[in-house]
Amino acid sequence: MSTTNEGRVVNLSQKGQATIPKELREKHGIQPGSRVRIRENEEGDIVVEPLPSLQDFRGAATTSERGTAILQEEREVDEERSQRLERDN
Missing domain, CATH: 1.10.287 (Helix Hairpins)
Structure with a gap:
């Protein structure tokens, strides 16, 4: 994982899975077993939202x-x- 001015860069697994960095999970209260919504916004960006x-x-x-x-x-x-x-x- 690396950090850029625009956010974190993570690698995808063979199954297309990405890990949300620990700092962001803690900041947003995302615990193991938590759910997130992944969607595409109007600009075409992929957005991950904690539920x-x-x-x-x-x-x-x-x-x-x-x-x-x-x-x-x-x-x-x-x-x-x-x-x-x-x-x-």
């Missing part, structure tokens, strides 16, 4: 519509991931 755990939303569904929407979105992401894992195995 809150469902435990962070405990009780949110009973207190706000936004909490309910967040939980539903997370359930859909989980379902898509499960389907991908089943397909890949």
Whole structure:
């Protein structure tokens, strides 16, 4: 891994996996087993976003519509991931 003015440079594994540097994991609270969203933004850049755990939303569904929407979105992401894992195995 090396550092440039524009960020960290990491190598991809044979499987296309990259390691998020320890300093960034600690800064953003990304623990083993945490989830991140990888997406492409409007400029075509790849963006990695830490996602809150469902435990962070405990009780949110009973207190706000936004909490309910967040939980539903997370359930859909989980379902898509499960389907991908089943397909890949």
